[in-house]
Amino acid sequence: NAGVTQTPKFRILKIGQSMTLQCTQDMNHNYMYWYRQDPGMGLKLIYYSVGAGITDKGEVPNGYNVSRSTTEDFPLRLELAAPSQTSVYFCASRSGTGARQETQYFGPGTRLLVL
Amino acid sequence: AQSVTQLDSHVSVSEGTPVLLRCNYSSSYSPSLFWYVQHPNKGLQLLLKYTSAATLVKGINGFEAEFKKSETSFHLTKPSAHMSDAAEYFCVVSDASNQFYFGTGTSLTVIP
Numbered sequence: 001n002a003g004v005t006q007t008p009k010f011r012i013l014k015i016g017q018s019m020t021l022q023c024t025q026d027m028n029h030n031y032m033y034w035y036r037q038d039p040g041m042g043l044k045l046i047y048y049s050v051g052a053g054i055t056d057k058g059e060v061p062n063g064y065n066v067s068r069s070t071t072e073d074f075p076l077r078l079e080l081a082a083p084s085q086t087s088v089y090f091c092a093s094r095s096g097t098g099a100r101q102e103t104q105y106f107g108p109g110t111r112l113l114v115l
Numbered sequence: 116a117q118s119v120t121q122l123d124s125h126v127s128v129s130e131g132t133p134v135l136l137r138c139n140y141s142s143s144y145s146p147s148l149f150w151y152v153q154h155p156n157k158g159l160q161l162l163l164k165y166t167s168a169a170t171l172v173k174g175i176n177g178f179e180a181e182f183k184k185s186e187t188s189f190h191l192t193k194p195s196a197h198m199s200d201a202a203e204y205f206c207v208v209s210d211a212s213n214q215f216y217f218g219t220g221t222s223l224t225v226i227p
Contacts, residue, residue: 004158031213033215035217040124040219041220042119042218042219042220043159043205045214045215048213048214050213058214090158090159103161103164104149104159104215106151106158107158108157109156109157
């Protein structure tokens with residue numbers, strides 16, 4: 001199993017450009033999450049999904065959109081990139097069988113720089 | 116509302132000495148608690164998690180954490196630090212809304 005994969009690893013965007021961060025998991029997990037990590041800070045939840053076709057906002061959703069058409073994929077869309085979106089983005093997944101103590105599995109991250 | 120406070124942003128220890136990384140949580144619900152480690156330019160890896168079965172939780176690489184409800188704490192310890200332990204450590208609490216709340220992290224430096 002590859003686990004959680006993210007592409008690209010690194011990207012530079014100009015202000016106002018758009019892009020999609022890809023996230024795929026091969027563990028048949030129901031729950032998927034997008035986080036951003038700013039320097040010296042913990043992770044902040046952007047969006048999450050409890051299953052295909054179901055998404056919900058996290059703590060910092062403004063400027064982002066998500067979709068979940070399949071169990072495996074959970075892309076994150078930036079429509080109009082702003083310097084404040086410079087960050088490292090992590091995708092995570094967990095089984096979602098109902099136990100609160102389930103482990104989240106993280107991807108390696110996407111480093112985004114908006115200039 | 117859930118929140119996590121990691122009491123030290125930086126901890127420095129000598130190799131072979133004990134490690135203590137402190138975490139306090141606030142939860143209006145019976146929490147689930149986790150410690151994750153992040154090595155430079157890497158993703159997050161689970162060290163251990165509190166499952167309510169035992170208050171002393173053992174994790175990978177010799178790390179342990181003790182859940183103390185009366186003190187709302189979940190401190191991470193290791194008897195003897197190794198150079199490879201140098202990393203960023205995150206305490207995480209989750210609630211019934213399927214969301215996970217991260218502390219701001221503790222950077223551990225191990226001095227040879």
